[in-house]
Amino acid sequence: MSRRTRAPSECCAKRARAPHSIRTRNCNGSGSSHVRSICIANSPVLFFGTEVILAYITGEIAYTGAKLDGKKALLLCILQVLTDYSDGEHPMTSGEILRRLKEDYGIETNRNTVSRNIGVLRDLNFEISTYEENRQGAYLSAREFDNVEIRWLIDGVLNSKYLPENYAKELINKLKKLGNRHFVSGMDHVSALREWPHQNNRAISANMQFLGDAIGSCRRVRFTYNQMDCDGKLQPLEGGMRELLPLRMFCTNSQYYLVAHEFGGYNLAHFRLDRMTDMVVCGTQIEGDCELRERLDVDAAIYVREHPHMYGGKAVPVLLKMPRALAGAVFDAFGSAASMTASGGGFMHVRVKAAAEGMRFFALQFGPNCEVLEPKDLREQVVADIKNMMERYDG
DSSP: OOOOOOOOOHHHHOOOSSSSSSEETTTTSSSSOOOOEEEEEEEEEEETTTBBEEEEEEEEEEEEESOOHHHHHHHHHHHHHHHHBBBBBBOOHHHHHHHHHHHHOOOOOHHHEEEEEEEEHHTOOOOEHHHHHHHSSSOOOOOOOOOHHHHHHHHHHHTOOOOOHHHHHHHOOOOHSSHHHHHHHTTTTGGGGSSSOOOOOOTHHHHHHHHHHHHTOOOEEEEEEEEEESSSSSEEEEEEEEEEEEEEEEEEEEEEEEEEEEETTTTEEEEEEGGGEEEEESSSTTHHHHHHHHHHHHHHHHHHHHHHGOOOOOOOEEEEEEEEGGHHHHHHHGGGGEEEEEEEEEEEEEEEEEEHHHHHHHHTTTTOOEEEEEHHHHHHHHHHHHHHHHHHHOO
């Protein structure tokens, strides 16, 4: 049964953070400027004098509680209009900006005022291309992320199976706000979020934070490790709470893993974060653990490459015979760590260092297109697997 991750007061008590850290600076670097800018979560924000009017946060105008003054708000509303509706393919005329100001914010003004405020925004280092430059209209010419980069991030969330569906939805909505309305209209595939596989252990976020703190402070952790039952719920494995010295966290195969030293078990082992519950970070550092961690520490990229399908075990030299046409599949799995040499007849020899158990299933997934040549015990194991499959299907 899935359990809620707890944070014992003696181990995991944390001070709540404000959602945005705020730094203030005068635009001209002095203390006398009337219009100043601040940064909230690395986004530019404007305020006038000491009275904050609006906060420009992650692509949205947020009212801060002060009385809205149309004249003072106009600068940010124009910036918001350009953020929401403009880009190099969609420049906006003064008339279009005026219409959006009225429809979205109920502000009426004139073309000269719009032009003057765009000039102020440019003076504040917002990169805005104007009609005088391009003969088409005004648009925001530089953003923190372009549309392709935002698409990569959103698709990364969709393919992150470790994220619970509700977390994925919230994160995608935040990422969509980095683009304009034209970008959002082209993200129809995101509406099928429910069709993408996502696990439902909501403790994963807390697990990541606890493990990050434990790794940074060289402290041990304890947790219950689970397996998924056929009803989709987590069931604790035998052995109760595990005590580990965490070494590294990394993401591979659309899942997050922890590599750790397990006391009383394997020297090194890895665990999926979404299968952990009841996480506890030990309150004090134990003598000798930092030296042990330094001795056992691993390179995450090498560890992933040497453990195909994230099966455990020591990495050993493996020699395979495969069709040359599968060179791309080998490169996808092992990158440049795999040595491929043409051997005649359309075949190649593949040499790679990896855990035998992972290579066993790597070979089986390619069936007749992958022959294990070395080591001998791995070859014999694959032969036994093939015989077992024949008996199962013949029976």
